[in-house]
Amino acid sequence: MTKGMIQPLESFRLAQYAVPIRCFLCDAENTIDAELCSHCLAPMALAHQAADQDIRPQMIATVGASSAGKTVYLGMLMDMLSRLPSRVRVVTRGAFSITLQQTTVGALARRAFPEKTASEPDRWNWVHCQLRRPDRREPAELIMPDMAGEAILEEIDHPHTYRVIGTFLKKSAGIIALADAISLREGHHTHDYFTMKLLSYLAELDKNPKTGWCQRPVAVVFTKADQCPACVEDPVGFARAHATGLWQQCNERFARHRFFATSVVGAVGYSRSMLDGQIDVPLRVEPRGVIQPFEWLLDEVIQQEQSK
Ligand SMILES: Nc1nc2c(ncn2[C@@H]2O[C@H](COP(=O)(O)OP(=O)(O)OP(=O)(O)O)[C@@H](O)[C@H]2O)c(=O)[nH]1
Ligand SMILES: [Mg+2]
Ligand SMILES: [Zn+2]
Secondary structure, rough: OOOOOHHHHHHHHHHHHHOOOOOOOOOOEEOOOOOOOOOOOEEHHHHHHHHOOOOOOOOEEEEEOOOHHHHHHHHHHHHHOOOOOOOOEEOOHHHHHHHHHHHHHHHHHHOOOOOOOOOOHHHHHEEEEEEEEEOOOOOEEEEEEEEHHHHHHHHOOOOOOOOOHHHHHHHHOOOEEHHHHHHHOOOOOOOHHHHHHHHHHHHHHHOOOOOOHHHHOOOEEEEHHOOHHHHHHHHHHHHHOOOHHHHHHHHHHOOOOEEEEEEEEEEEEEEEEOOEEEEEEEEEEEEEEHHHHHHHHHHHEEEHOOOO
């Protein structure tokens, strides 16, 4: 026998679905309880958080081929920024903004590198934070995702495959382009070609001579500098010698660019596993040149914003 019961309809709840929430990135309309944008898969939390702020967040893209070191760099950057209150005070927006830092630092503490980022945008970590610096009155509000290198390449080669990447790159105020210094020094050009493709893509994406990519700041960062001291001593000379195409493209197309070198670990050992073959083991966490590219880019972005 089925027991009779009263089920309230609560049809007033439907009213809130009549008011759409626009995605912060692509402006598509979504329902109030959507976690990810149905059009581009960006987290809808960004739209909710941005709606509560007076300052419009700036977007900064960290890009590079797969294994360039994006996850390790971004995770360490956020960790360092959160520990330097005399230089900058960071307030993260939303609990999800801490996951990247937590995953990276957690892995390094276990003497491992974080896992390769999944290609699916719904599995990426996004950071939304506010930065206050003692020398600046106005805080900066930033959004930075940790995208997968393979997905970025796919979008560059076949635009609109990953709408979230295309839209994000179009709207970004500046870019940190990472390239693996060890691989460049050894004459492998994957990272050189990737960055050249990316810069060509950006230059075509927004050609406006005043607000387009030709005027936006580009920080080219050589990663894994612990294994490549030459790129620390002279990053421009290293670019000219080992990434000539990239160096030329920066000089010809991007008025505001600078070369940097960075490393997160001090030394790397190797172990062998039956399943994965050779595995890199970080022996010492010894960050160098992590904050400088970011600080330069932030200053440039703020300057650009003020000149509008
Ligand atoms: N020697 C050295 N190796 C590093 C450093 N940072 C990263 N690596 C190596 O580079 C690998 C890739 O780093 P990730 O940060 O995962 O690379 P990614 O750019 O996020 O790659 P995708 O997620 O595939 O796009 C790591 O597993 C390490 O082996 C560093 O500072 N020094
Ligand atoms: Mg990654
Ligand atoms: Zn969207």
